[in-house]
Amino acid sequence: MNISLNITETIQEWLIGFMPEGVASILGMSIVALIYLAIFAVAGLYLVLLERKVAAWFQLRIGPNRVGYWGLFQTMADALKLVSKELTGTVKADKFLYNLAPYFVIISSLMALAVFPFTKEFQAFDINIGIFFLIAISSVGVIGILLAGWSSNNKFALIGAMRSGVQTISYELSIGLSLLTMVLLTGSLQLSEIVETQKEGWLILQGHVPAVIAFMIYMIAGTAETNRAPFDMVEAESELGAGFHTEYSGMKFAYFFLAEFINMFIIAAIATTVFFGAWLSPFGITESIPWLGVFWFLGKTLMLVFLMMWFRWTFPRLRVDQLLTLEWKYLLPINLVNIVIMAIIVWLNLTIKF
Amino acid sequence: MSYISDIYTGIKTLLTGMSVTGKYFLTSRKGAITQQYPDNRSTLKMFERFRGEVVMPHDENNEHQCTGCQKCELACPNGSIEIIWDRGIDEATGKKKKFIDKHIYHLGLCTMCGLCIEACPTDAIVWAQNFENSTYDRTQLTKVLNRPGSKVKAGVED
């Protein structure tokens, strides 16, 4: 196999063949962006399907099984239906912000996808502050949610949005700190380098105890960051009906919905990259076939996504003050101690390397 | 110290909860509790006492057992049974006798309480197990239970 998966360079080189360099690089970027958009819009839909199937199996049901074999086209049909639906809105809504909000949410989650190393080469944008970029981008989405809740002119939506603000600001700390714990091991924020370091063993093994703690904190905070149960204060259907997207319909609602699932994918993908060696195969069993990295990356990510779904379909929801108690009284102090422990481990060279 | 034991018991209870759902996740393919309703029509059988709708059984000679005594009409709380009756002369005995012209049953008004069937002295009306009662038009819910041309079985008296 000699497929070059380094799509950004491949496309740009091909374009440079018949147009000036500046235009080619801009055009190349747009093409890559479009490819990613197409792939992940579909991938998001299939994540929705996966969620529905997994939920069904947890709940002794069968799940979608009508559209296509095994219900494979169910979410496609749903998306088509949503596209064709009327876009309703409230009378006194702030029209500009109301329309802007869904795009904020979906764009911020799609942007984060650019930096993931699906294989050694299949990475659209290998920025040297990769982790920092991810944390920064993933917190932009909350602005969209706040805008949506505020501009809808609906009190349920407003409560949802305010809860979302509280929640994201708090849990961002934990996400950042737990990732920072792992950065102590790698010494770099660049994702490709983080993966390089893991050739000596996945970071969760290298950092053993503090890494496992960091991973647990990351998963809890990550679930909270995506506003999924047990932290779905924002939507909390038994309390707020639908929360911040109460007044959205049709495709605007679909953007919110899709963004939630892409965000879930992102959180799992970050965990895969930082803790589980991204595209690296266990014990290097498929090292000779580089394109299999995609398989390993997606496999690990989907395992973590499944874990998050397992949380969602098992646990009750926290109350809004307990949500903050959990963060400020438990996760944050543990995290701070954990960083110190990790620093000591790195300093004393107690990491496990193969 | 309670801080750490809180965390420990907290995580433990969460994991035991996950083990319950996890167990069902692995075994659910066998034991789905939902039914694929329109697909399983051929195998779906209702219990024999199921109250679907009120029917009047007729035998092969197109004879029913309703004498037109109107006890069901009186027993019905919602007025869903109306009996149009007449008096005629019994051919066998030559006496004057009540017989039904139409036994009208408004399924749309019926609450399936079963009082009419309890009240019927001749078991002329019984429950049918048919539950697919939806129609496109409300008027179709008004049914005439006795078939056209039917008559009361000989020897049935109230």
Add this chain to the structure above:
Amino acid sequence: METTLVKSNFKSEEYFINMGPQHPATHGVLRLLLTIDGEIIKKVEPDLGYIHRSIEKMCERDSYQQIVHLTDRMDYLSSHINNEAVCLTVENALQLELPDRVKVIRTILSELTRIASHCLWWGVMGMDVGALTTYFYGFRDREMINDIFEETCGARLTMNYNIPGGLMFDIHPNFVQRTKDFIAHFKTKLPEYDTLLTGNVIFQKRTKGVGVLSKEDAISFGASGPVGRGSGYSCDVRKHHPYSAYDRVTFNEALKTEGDTFARYQVRIQEMWEAMSIIEQLIDNIPEGEHKVATNAVIKLPKGEYYQKVETARGELGVYIISIGTKNPYRLKFRSPGFSNLSLLNHIAVGGKIGDLVASMATLDLVIPDIDR
């Protein structure tokens, strides 16, 4: 420095929010007018009547046999017990001596109804605090009871199996075996309820110390059923005013003294165990005999006033009949448990968060047609 500026800059404002009539947590068409300060609830005012059918007025024109089926439509989750309440009132008024068989079968069916109702409540309780999966586990077990009812009574929800004077028809031959199968099945599944939800740390945090109702308030608000017993108020009608076959079985009244949401939750779980034990005591020795005693086709109650209370899955249901000797009741009043239990919602929800309101409302186990009648 200008301190006045700091004072005037920060002010909070109460706002008003409409919860329902279409809201996932109000389980039907209950409308709550909430006054909220941020997330804190300042006042809850229920607005009722969205499905009021005036059953009490309808009863005044119906005969006593016909009244029974209307009670199915009040608290539809314990319809069998509602039927029983009316039938008992009429039978007491007529001074009918019922066969033992009727009493035992009624008791078994009542307890099955109670389990079915609590199964549904458990599923919905889980759903209200955010654990959606419980709903399906609760319904799985409830479905088995519904099958038992369907086989014997012919209906799954609105049974109308009781008539004044006994039962409409005898139990189905499979009834005993099916009930035993269910008890055996449910004994393995009820512990799962505990591992999945009761023990869960999030659930305990959500419910402990939330919606506290003291014993004095419980009595004053007329709380009954698991709501009253969760506050340590011994109000089980089956114990204090036994009817049907409750005087010949031994069971414990589930009592908790904490009075919070979790206590009410535990009382209901405990009640399911007790209900199973009652059924087990009776199911093997259902006496032989008639399934009803003959009554007149037109029942006329002697002039007078009759009151009968029974314990439904939600609490004490009272039937108050004033008869003037005709075939219809002159006045019939249903004292429904949900109505009294709803009246204390404002008392226990004020000061809590929206999530607390939802959790405490879930343990009040409101069935709106029961309140609206």
Add this chain to the structure above:
Amino acid sequence: MTNEALQNLINSWITDLEFSEEESQFLNITVTPEHLHQLMSDLKSNKETSFDYLFCLSGVDWQPELGVVYHLESTTHRHSIVVKVKTADRENPVFDSVCDIWKTAEFHEREVYDFFGIKFNNHPNLKRLFLTDEWEGFPLRKDYEDEINMVIK
């Protein structure tokens, strides 16, 4: 406490009470509207009676009188009693509210007001409970007529 003992005890508090045990399983006390609140608070507060549980409050249209029936039970002594109060004034029937004695009465009295039009003094929030505010008439009164919504057999 037996019905007789109750009757003797309560009779010593207020004079013009009517006691009856006919046609009912409880001891019935009929009280005039003026003495209602006094009697009720005595029944609750007295140590020997301590009727702390108002388990049913129903409005009744006796034609021509309108009235309210209170079913009381004591959770300590486990005895029950029925208190009735009547008024012949159909236009503007007023009784004293007992919701300061039993909190459950607040909702029940609103229900009675809704269906019988009986007003209660000192009730904190006396307005329609089930019906809309603009509803005319009081449906559970015997003389109520509504040709559209009522089906008379």
